[in-house]
Amino acid sequence: MTVASYPDYPSAQYTVDFLSDNQFPVERAAIVGTDLTLVETVLGRMTTARAALAGAATGAWFGLFIGLLFGIFTVGNWWAVILVGLAIGAVWGAIFGAIAHAMTGGRRDFTSASSLRANQYAVTVDATFADQARQLIGRMNWQGGQRPAGATG
Template identity: 80%
Template structure:
């Protein structure tokens, strides 16, 4: 199990929590005794667009081309003939097979997932925690950080 920790502060976004830890690091605090913990997690799936068999084939072709390029470079090292031709042929074969497999994989879903998306986790807030043994030192520094960031009254 981990070491006992104390929550020093909570922030509404990750950059704010990161700034606090960066301030500690700038002031020679042993930041290996800190953690940024996201709580109230939410899964966000951002829909990028409609996925068609053609788009799936194009995405597969791109992936296959990269794989073909890699294989072509490996074979090209040992080629006694034109190594450039070996790389191009491997790239083209990879792209064709990638397109075929991309189209087949999309067709096999039977229309159950006709969109592409990306997923990410987002936290509702971010807590900066510090090992208990270092809590007083961190509290003093973070108080100084908040004091420096406070607007001055005229």
């Protein structure tokens, strides 16, 4: 059952934290975001050089991992084995990154980060604990003395 509803996540989080501080069984609670919106934030332009650089970084990590695996079984200069693995991984990663970007034909020449945002956050609890949660929430003191605008419960 919904015992409170808020326009922002920090308010819902504050409520659940308050319930926890007052010995409420918070494993019976959930914060449910509704009216979801996908937001894709454009971070910058993607060029072939930038794609090659990103590929080189990924390839270097993979090459380092392979170099470490081979280095474990090397008797002698195992640092050289690790560095060669890192270098080969970086080169191949750069090549594959540049080729992959060129194959898109300019259809997606930007980088971005996606996130989901909710317009409303409901604090829900099992029906058997709803009255207890409502009583505790009624005694809650908000930071700054003000309930968030649009809060219910």
